[in-house]
Amino acid sequence: MKIIQDLKKDEKEIQSLKSRSRIVLVIISFLILVGLSKIIQLTILDNNDYVTESDRNRIINMPLFPSRGLIQLQDGTIIAENIVFQGIYINRKFIESSGAQIELLHEKVLQDRPKVSYLSYKGESKEKIWLVDNLNEKELAKYELYKNSLPNIKLETSLRRFLPHKNLFSHVVGHMGRITRDDEIDFSTEKYLSDSLIGKVGLERVYEKSLRGFPGTSAIEVDVFGKKIRELERILPKRPSNLTLTLDLQLQRIAREELADRRGAIIAIDPNTGYIKALVSSPDYNPNILNGSEKGMPFSKVFKDQAPFFNRVISGSYPPASTIKPFIGLLGLEEGVVTPKTIIEDKGFFQIKEDGRKYRGWKEEGHGKVNLRKAIVESSDVYFYELSSQLTVDRISSFLNKFGFGDITGIDLFNETKSTLPTRNWKLGTIGEAWFVGDTINIGIGQGYITSTPLQLVSSISAIATKGKIFKPRLISNSNIQEYKPELLMEVELEKEIHWEIIESSMIAVINSWNGTAHNLFRDNGVKIAGKTGTAQIKSLTDQELTVREEYQGVRENIKNRDHALFASYGPIPNPNLAVVVIVENGESGSAVAAPIAQKLIENYQLKFKPNE
Amino acid sequence: MSRSPLDYSINKPLSSRFNPLVFIVKDLILFFSLVGVLSFGLFMLYSASGQSMSMVYRQMIYICGGLILMVFVSHLRPNSYKNLLMHSYWLGLFLLAYVLIVPAKGYETSRWIDFGFFSFQPSEIIRLILPLSLVAYLCRKEIKPQLSDWLVTSAASLICAFFVYKQPDLGTAIIVLTSGLIPIYLAGLPFKIIASYFGLLIVSAPFIWSGLRPYQQERVLTLLDPDADPLGTGWNIAQSQTAIGSGGLYGKGYLEGTQSQLDFIPESHSDFIFSVIGEEFGLIGISLLFLIYGIIIWRIFKIGYSAESRFERLACCSLGFIFLLFILINVLMVIGIIPVVGVPLPLISQGGTSIVVHLLAFGVILSTKKI
Numbered sequence: 007m008k009i010i011q012d013l014k015k016d017e018k019e020i021q022s023l024k025s026r027s028r029i030v031l032v033i034i035s036f037l038i039l040v041g042l043s044k045i046i047q048l049t050i051l052d053n054n055d056y057v058t059e060s061d062r063n064r065i066i067n068m069p070l071f072p073s074r075g076l077i078q079l080q081d082g083t084i085i086a087e088n089i090v091f092q093g094i095y096i097n098r099k100f101i102e103s104s105g106a107q108i109e110l111l112h113e114k115v116l117q118d119r120p121k122v123s124y125l126s127y128k129g130e131s132k133e134k135i136w137l138v139d140n141l142n143e144k145e146l147a148k149y150e151l152y153k154n155s156l157p158n159i160k161l162e163t164s165l166r167r168f169l170p171h172k173n174l175f176s177h178v179v180g181h182m183g184r185i186t187r188d189d190e191i192d193f194s195t196e197k198y199l200s201d202s203l204i205g206k207v208g209l210e211r212v213y214e215k216s217l218r219g220f221p222g223t224s225a226i227e228v229d230v231f232g233k234k235i236r237e238l239e240r241i242l243p244k245r246p247s248n249l250t251l252t253l254d255l256q257l258q259r260i261a262r263e264e265l266a267d268r269r270g271a272i273i274a275i276d277p278n279t280g281y282i283k284a285l286v287s288s289p290d291y292n293p294n295i296l297n298g299s300e301k302g303m304p305f306s307k308v309f310k311d312q313a314p315f316f317n318r319v320i321s322g323s324y325p326p327a328s329t330i331k332p333f334i335g336l337l338g339l340e341e342g343v344v345t346p347k348t349i350i351e352d353k354g355f356f357q358i359k360e361d362g363r364k365y366r367g368w369k370e371e372g373h374g375k376v377n378l379r380k381a382i383v384e385s386s387d388v389y390f391y392e393l394s395s396q397l398t399v400d401r402i403s404s405f406l407n408k409f410g411f412g413d414i415t416g417i418d419l420f421n422e423t424k425s426t427l428p429t430r431n432w433k434l435g436t437i438g439e440a441w442f443v444g445d446t447i448n449i450g451i452g453q454g455y456i457t458s459t460p461l462q463l464v465s466s467i468s469a470i471a472t473k474g475k476i477f478k479p480r481l482i483s484n485s486n487i488q489e490y491k492p493e494l495l496m497e498v499e500l501e502k503e504i505h506w507e508i509i510e511s512s513m514i515a516v517i518n519s520w521n522g523t524a525h526n527l528f529r530d531n532g533v534k535i536a537g538k539t540g541t542a543q544i545k546s547l548t549d550q551e552l553t554v555r556e557e558y559q560g561v562r563e564n565i566k567n568r569d570h571a572l573f574a575s576y577g578p579i580p581n582p583n584l585a586v587v588v589i590v591e592n593g594e595s596g597s598a599v600a601a602p603i604a605q606k607l608i609e610n611y612q613l614k615f616k617p618n619e
Numbered sequence: 620m621s622r623s624p625l626d627y628s629i630n631k632p633l634s635s636r637f638n639p640l641v642f643i644v645k646d647l648i649l650f651f652s653l654v655g656v657l658s659f660g661l662f663m664l665y666s667a668s669g670q671s672m673s674m675v676y677r678q679m680i681y682i683c684g685g686l687i688l689m690v691f692v693s694h695l696r697p698n699s700y701k702n703l704l705m706h707s708y709w710l711g712l713f714l715l716a717y718v719l720i721v722p723a724k725g726y727e728t729s730r731w732i733d734f735g736f737f738s739f740q741p742s743e744i745i746r747l748i749l750p751l752s753l754v755a756y757l758c759r760k761e762i763k764p765q766l767s768d769w770l771v772t773s774a775a776s777l778i779c780a781f782f783v784y785k786q787p788d789l790g791t792a793i794i795v796l797t798s799g800l801i802p803i804y805l806a807g808l809p810f811k812i813i814a815s816y817f818g819l820l821i822v823s824a825p826f827i828w829s830g831l832r833p834y835q836q837e838r839v840l841t842l843l844d845p846d847a848d849p850l851g852t853g854w855n856i857a858q859s860q861t862a863i864g865s866g867g868l869y870g871k872g873y874l875e876g877t878q879s880q881l882d883f884i885p886e887s888h889s890d891f892i893f894s895v896i897g898e899e900f901g902l903i904g905i906s907l908l909f910l911i912y913g914i915i916i917w918r919i920f921k922i923g924y925s926a927e928s929r930f931e932r933l934a935c936c937s938l939g940f941i942f943l944l945f946i947l948i949n950v951l952m953v954i955g956i957i958p959v960v961g962v963p964l965p966l967i968s969q970g971g972t973s974i975v976v977h978l979l980a981f982g983v984i985l986s987t988k989k990i
Contacts, residue, residue: 023933034944041956048863049901049905060864061877064877227881
């Protein structure tokens with residue numbers, strides 16, 4: 007009986023337990039349901055999103071950069087190449103926790119280097135902090151030895167641009183630098199890392215895209231610490247092009263030597279193709295320092311105030327001075343204002359009206375009776391004062407513009423300037439004054455408002471050499487992918503072809519004739535050259551009472567105020583193959599200082615075409 | 620529905636022949652389900668630990684030891700260790716107090732006891748000791764528990780929870796409290812007392828709230844608004860969700876889970892091992908695991924309902940619910956529904972204490988089964 011009672015009691019208890027369990031189970035079932043629906047949402051509904059997410063976690067697409075294209079001469083001489091550098095860096099994330107490792111690094115690996123506090127690099131936004139970017143072999147060996155104790159300090163090999171000829175091609179090739187925000191806008195279509203190097207000036211900049219090639223990618227699987235596990239896929243980069251320069255090493259060397267320690271510019275081009283044979287701007291700098299491939303100063307302190315980074319050939323605006331005279335003379339002939347026989351009396355000065363202001367010539371006593379030929383040979387200012395006053399500024403400007411004055415030539419270099427070819431509107435807009443006849447008269451001798459770059463000058467003088475053809479100046483003749491053919495920029499057509507010869511023969515006589523301003527160049531059996539000297543005034547001489555010579559004596563006390571020496575030329579005659587412009591800043595005498603350099607270049611260039619003796 | 624001793628004696632020799640395996644393990648379905656989950660766990664541990672055999676060997680030793688203990692306990696008569704269970708409460712309480720007084724070195728919080736060769740968290744043990752000792756206490760006499768019994772057991776749960784809370788570990792404290800309250804409720808806690816507990820909770824809620832530390836308050840708030848992420852555990856959860864989600868229906872294959880093999884999942888070998896299962900075996904793998912877990916729970920209740928004494932029934936059902944609850948909490952935590960608390964996935968996550976204690980509990984359950 008007791009057993010039955012017990013059983014009944016048990017039964018009741020089991021019922022109570024079951025009903026209480028059921029309540030708990032209902033609550034838990036609700037949670038189970040929530041959990042299951044979430045799992046189904048994750049695995050089935052949102053599966054694609056999470057697959058993408060997990061791939062993004064583990065796969066990093068690393069750009070693979072091809073080594074930068076070489077720049078070389080026609081004969082294969084290397085002008086710009088890449089050399090290997092080993093650097094060590096630390097990730098910004100770890101910089102603060104790596105004090106001990108940096109200590110160890112200094113103690114064991116970098117014993118010979120001064121200590122630097124790397125915490126001071128904190129302000130920069132870049133990811134990698136470079137501790138040393140050019141480990142030498144001894145340091146590299148030591149680093150390998152202590153590598154395991156320096157887990158945060160990583161080694162990276164990089165390629166740096168190196169120019170074996172250092173300064174010689176600085177204003178041609180230019181240099182590299184870390185990419186900046188402005189650069190990124192320019193090259194937004196390319197893949198650049200935040201610490202990429204990019205061409206900053208010169209060919210490095212203009213041909214950046216071809217030199218860089220097209221980066222490939224390497225899909226790398228990484229773990230949560232960013233450690234590489236394996237490579238999943240690799241798209242090879244497109245090799246960049248190697249560029250071939252039009253320059254002539256010999257001419258480039260001579261040009262640089264001749265300008266050594268002076269400020270100035272030399273440009274020599276082949277008038278038949280526009281290919282540049284020598285391009286030197288002085289002072290220059292060592293691009294390797296800026297490329298990080300050499301240590302030291304990019305230029306000597308002496309040149310600090312002389313703008314060594316400034317490319318005078320393409321960016322320097324100089325008064326063309328008397329080198330403009332052949333063009334003014336040509337216009338006079340074309341317009342019929344003068345004929346070769348027209349004679350003007352040069353008494354040493356020119357007046358627009360009687361009792362008006364005296365425009366003095368450089369020779370105080372004057373050149374006497376002067377025709378066009380004599381005016382060019384002796385560089386009579388008064389002849390061209392008279393001629394230009396009759397031509398008017400409108401005709402002069404539009405004619406000079408046909409030769410490229412006032413326009414960029416489109417050379418494959420960065421930062422070419424247009425200089426100034428003044429017109430009435432230009433003066434009104436820029437100076438805010440009306441045009442005076444006096445302004446025209448100044449242009450007639452290449453002074454006043456008119457300026458031009460050495461490049462423009464050589465380009466326009468080459469038009470006389472080719473009887474009107476101007477080719478686009480080029481530094482690169484071809485890459486291994488494409489050829490940059492000579493490109494006819496413009497063609498000047500004259501009413502009478504004979505006018506070319508009149509001007510040319512006058513320019514030959516500048517050297518060959520006993521009274522020529524550059525007769526000092528003349529030698530029997532020498533290479534026949536056509537040229538025109540120029541002496542550009544820096545300070546305008548305005549005193550009407552003093553002669554030019556008297557007033558200049560005071561001006562030249564200050565070296566910076568001395569005249570620039572110019573010489574624009576081409577040769578040999580006939581069949582010229584080189585046009586040369588030389589400008590020596592404050593060199594004073596076009597004939598004594600600038601002209602011999604041009605002659606040397608033209609003569610030297612001919613050696614290339616002579617059969618071996 | 621009524622059984623008689625007579626039927627029992629008649630049926631016994633007819634029901635089955637003597638089977639030594641059944642004699643040893645007592646419940647074949649439960650035993651093999653357990654072995655199945657445990658071995659699956661070992662495989663997952665190998666994958667989740669970055670393919671470390673040494674971790675698998677270590678876990679295997681605990682599993683073997685745990686299984687031997689389980690079989691041993693399953694052959695004891697429940698009455699013989701009932702008193703021992705009741706007093707084991709004091710051992711649990713001592714351990715909880717010990718970690719508070721003598722915190723192990725090298726840990727941020729005082730949760731661990733470190734013996735050098737192995738270390739464990741007392742809170743992991745108390746989760747199972749507490750319910751069993753409470754059941755034993757409530758069933759120490761034949762008569763129904765009195766008011767004083769209810770109050771004593773409730774207070775005992777609260778004290779344990781409070782000690783854990785002091786470690787500080789709010790999440791585990793709530794779990795410990797729950798594992799204490801489940802057996803009390805199942806034992807028939809009168810609804811009047813339940814109502815008054817709720818009343819007390821509501822009245823004291825403001826005081827409890829102000830007694831919580833700011834980060835704990837935030838943690839409670841995350842329960843209400845899981846999108847806010849004051850703990851900064853969002854990254855962990857996102858990685859774990861990514862793992863499960865990218866596993867899809869079939870999974871990426873054993874040892875092929877990128878999230879787990881490349882260490883994107885934090886604690887992938889312990890608390891977050893479920894996401895490794897999800898990534899490598901997909902929804903199908905998860906469902907199979909849940910199926911075996913379901914079989915285990917079904918067996919626990921089957922054994923529990925047919926047990927002979929009140930103590931045995933209560934012990935089984937309490938342990939069954941607690942086992943279910945631990946699975947649920949771990950999974951909900953890994954898939955990002957509840958905040959992260961330190962609950963391993965039972966029988967699978969790496970950790971000797973958890974395995975051994977759970978297998979001991981299964982020993983208690985099996986001991987209530989009569990063959």
